[in-house]
Amino acid sequence: MPVPFIDLSRLVRELRDEVLPAWTDCLDRCEFVGGPRVAALERELATALGVPRVVSCANGTDALIVGLQALGVRPGAKVALPNLTFWATYEAIVQVGAIPVLVDVDPADLQMSFDAFVSAHRAHGFTAATLVHLYGWASARLADFRAYCIESGVALLEDGAQSFGVDVDGAPVLAGATIGTTSFYPAKVVGGAMDGGAITVQSEEHEVLLRSLCNHGRAQHYSYARVGWNSRMSGLQAAFLSAVVRRLPAILASRRHAAAFYRKRLGGHANIEIFAPPAGVLENGYLASLAVRGKGGQEVVDALKARGIGATRTYPETMDAQAPAKGVAILHGDLSVSRRVTASIVNLPLFHGITDDECEEAAAALLDIAS
Ligand SMILES: Cc1ncc(COP(=O)(O)O)c(C=O)c1O
Known part of the structure; x- marks a missing residue:
């Protein structure tokens, strides 16, 4: 039985009857950019994410760009980030004219290493940092990062693109x-149902600034306090996302169940290293991440695909390996852990609605490859 890496149609089928009337209503009211559905979604997101305020925007990359600007990151500033993340984390820093400082990850949780972060701060004196909650969990040292940044005056942005639902x-x-x-x-x-993003904030001041940054730097209609961006959400997208947020408990249950299935089935194998969240962190089941000892990640993915199993590699290369980073980013230390992880990492099929039979098919193929 072939197993796709991802099948969005299972969630879409569940939402269809709820979303279509909402979309018709949006069309009838011409709620295309902003409007009451976007405002309602922002309130729902704030509740789900446990924050007082949320500002929606056009995508997660814009959210990072305006987030850095709201934290006061200016051209020429140094900003630390993990060497293992999605390229957008890096891109956002360069887009605001800042200089990325690449920091290695911790082999235990695959998140930015706190010790390397502190040593990078001493060596390079960055004034801001982007901490990424990668792989559907978060750093074991999250409290240390936050406390250190407050004590040392480092403005900390948290990239939660992969961590919705993580506790x-x-x-x-x-x-x-x-x-x-x-x-x-x-x-x-x-x-x-299209690209979208959001920024979470604690203070009203940040909310006002971010709303302005996402809307051309606007102060009032046709008067501008700053140079901003056009990064806004459609009512159609908000209607779809509200339906998804209403299903969040079921989505998390399905994803966590699949992640636990893989961990139980593959965890004891001598040749398989299956990655897991640190103690105290409840994952959202975004990804099932593992490595097969003695085999490269691409070799394993190719072997899985040959057996009809969808698989991918998040991520096959580090930030410092990307051509636009050469001669631009500051590299702290040898970055050997992130490079080693990218050489071997493999992600198995995992999505809302995946069945135990599909997980078993993928796990059996992986065991065959690893043996
Ligand atoms: C860690 C991380 N940061 C940023 C982004 C950028 O989000 P978007 O694709 O919505 O711009 C993504 C996802 O694509 C991501 O996984």
Whole structure:
């Protein structure tokens, strides 16, 4: 039985009867950009993410760009980020004219290493950082990152594109972020019907600034306080996302069940290293990530695909390996952990509605390859 890496149609089928009348209503009211459905979604997102305020925008990359600007990152500033993340985390720093400082990851949780972060701060004196909650969980040292940044005056942005629904010590991961971001790219845990994103904030001041930044730097109609961006959400997208957010408990249950299935089935095998969230972190089941000892990640993915199993590699290369980073980014240390992880990482099929039979098919193929 072939198993897709992702099948969005299972969620779409569940939402269809709820979304279509809402979309018809949006069309009838011409609610194309902004409007009451976008405002309602922002309130629903704030509740789900455990924060007082949320500002929606056009995608998760814009959310990072405006998030950095709201934190006061200016051209020429140095901004730390993990060497293992999605390229948008890097891109956003360069788009605001800042200089990326690449920091290695911790082999235990695959998130930015706190020790390397502190040593990079001493060596390079960055004034801001983007911490990424990658792979559907978060750093074991999250509290240390936040405390260190407050003590040392480092402005901390938290990229939560992959962490919607993650809890840390019983609270949503972005609840403690000064400014956090998320992405509604359709493949995400809360995925939209088109690109979308949001920024979480604690203060009214940040909310006002971010609303302005996302709307051409507007102060009032046709008067501008700053140079901003056009990064706004459609009512159609908000209607779809509200339906997804209403299903969040079921989505998380399905994804966590599949992640636990893989961990139980593959965890004891001598040749398989299956990655897991640190203690105190409840994953959202965004990805099932593992490595097969003695085999390269691409070799394993090719072998899975030959057996009809969809698989991918998040991510096959680090930030410092990308051509536009050469001679631009500051590299802290040898970055050997992130390079090693990218050489071997493999992601198995995992999506809302995946069945135990499909997980078993994927796990059996992986066991065959690893033996
Ligand atoms: C960690 C991370 N940051 C940022 C983004 C960018 O989000 P978007 O694709 O919505 O621009 C993504 C997802 O694509 C991501 O996984």
